[in-house]
Amino acid sequence: MLKGMRRLISKVHKLDPGHVLHMGTQAPQSLAAHLDSQVSGQSPRAISRTSENDPAKHEEQHEGQHYSLPLQDMKTIFPHGLPPRFVMQMKTFNEACLMVRKPALELLHHLKNTNFDHPAVRYVLYGEKGTGKTLSLCHIIHFCAKQDWLILHIPDGHLWVKNCQDLLQSTYNKQRFDQPLEASVWLKNFKTANERFLSQIKIQEKYVWNKRESVEKGSLLGEVVEQGITRVRNATDAVGIVLKELKRQSSLGIFRLLVAVDGVNALWGRTTLKREDKSPIAPEELALIYNLRKMVKNDWHGGAIVLTLSQTGSLFKPRRACLPQELLGKEGFDALDPFIPILVSNYNPKEFESCIQYYLENSWLQHEKAHTEEGKKELLFLSNANPGQLERLCAYL
């Protein structure tokens, strides 16, 4: 009996003596997580960051660690498309750090092994609200930008199907509608992100804007974009031309094309826009949506298509819907079929610990109790390891 007691006491002394009391009240499965966090807590505090800032070199060993992106690059690569809370965090910390997570690593592995002669593969990131789909998409975009791909990034599909103040009848096709404001804003951001390609790509067809203006075959794509930005009436048609030309020319092999759409379920849902006679407009009657649907079809090669589903901005979808079938509907699912679904889930214990460590390093968690084990357990409980919730909780602690 005494030998048993001695072994027990020596085991107890191996752990931190202050936590002896807590052990007795904990359930066995959280014990493993607790020990994990203790072990990582006692080792040097470098686990939350990695010095590997090139997404191409991210491997499983970097999983859970944050890598920093230079702020100058953020302005060129992401003129739009970052979640607003992340932008606030970037401004507060004066740095942009993304966590390397499994879904992004999986996607990177697929992208590195793409065969550019086969049709473009569609990857769909799906998951619960706040799990990190948009930021995983941003990780992929950063990787592709570093590899010199042409990035076609639509920041939020839902913005194009709701709250449009000025809807014009399209000059190209009488049945469809133009959205000059949204199109011109998007063209401006597209120009910022892909400056160098605009002076290299030449269009292969003549397009006539109106009786006096036209753009000849062989002129630069930059001209089309300029025309769209300056003449807001033709912006939607300019977007259509850009999409058509890029799709045609990516197969030639001059550049690699990445089509990244956040909130792709907007393309096949319903809109809240109405005609003058108050009858609803279907998404395919909007020229932007019509052209984007053609882009997302896998009948071209020379790149990849990465899509994200989002319930947050969606229209007429229940709050709990997060699966592809629920959010895309029959029409959307059939249009996107076949695709590779990638689930983005909540943080596992290692990632959670890393996130808390990152906040502690930036002194973001100012509350005294947040540094203690009790505080961390409570944060885990309150947020359920959901990245979005954890960020909102830590904001006021």
Next chain:
Amino acid sequence: MAAPVMKTVRGWSDLALGVRSAVLRLPGLSQVRWSRYSPEYRDPQIDKEYYRKPLAEQTEEQKFELELRKTQLIKAAPATKTGSVFEDPLISKFTNMMMKGGNKVLARSLMTKTLEAVKRKQFEKYHAASPEERAAIERNPYTIFHQALKNCEPVIGLVPILKGGHFYQVPVPLSDRRRRFMAMKWMITECREKKPRRMLMPEKLSQELLEAFHNQGPVIRRKHDMHKMAEANRALAHYRWW
């Protein structure tokens, strides 16, 4: 109804938090604020640390307390008091005072957004400051909140007393809870009334809290006005009879 409880039970004098002052219920005197609980009900002990103390560390009285609680009737704990480590009674009280129409969700979200706004402003200042000034910048929104409200508390108050058909503002000492209440009330009224139309409450509140933390701003000025009035009416202090 139970007979008035006599205070002969030992250990009542060192009851921990949440004790109501046990007023003797004499027949003929009706309570102004009364509860549905009869006098033998005891207040609940929310603190987790109290129950986690090992037996060896507890004093005689605490052991007696624990034994007593096993048999005594205990009131239900209010929904707002959690066993959370992040709970702060002053923040809860402030949130309740900000609440309108029972909309606690809105009041709490305003409070959390205010704390976040305070934190972000301080971080901005921190990053803009030189290394020598950085040590002086306080980034913890909770310390700023507590210090700001403490700075707003008046030392002496005024009470209208009727004498000879006229009401006179008589300077009077204030209890701790009255002072805390006045500070919070002034802060909330100031933010509600003097706010520009399109500015949201968290932004205005964070601005006022930061100014009060540095002993500037309209709430501090109101406190000083109160002190000046009290000083001016010093002669009327004799009208107070308590």
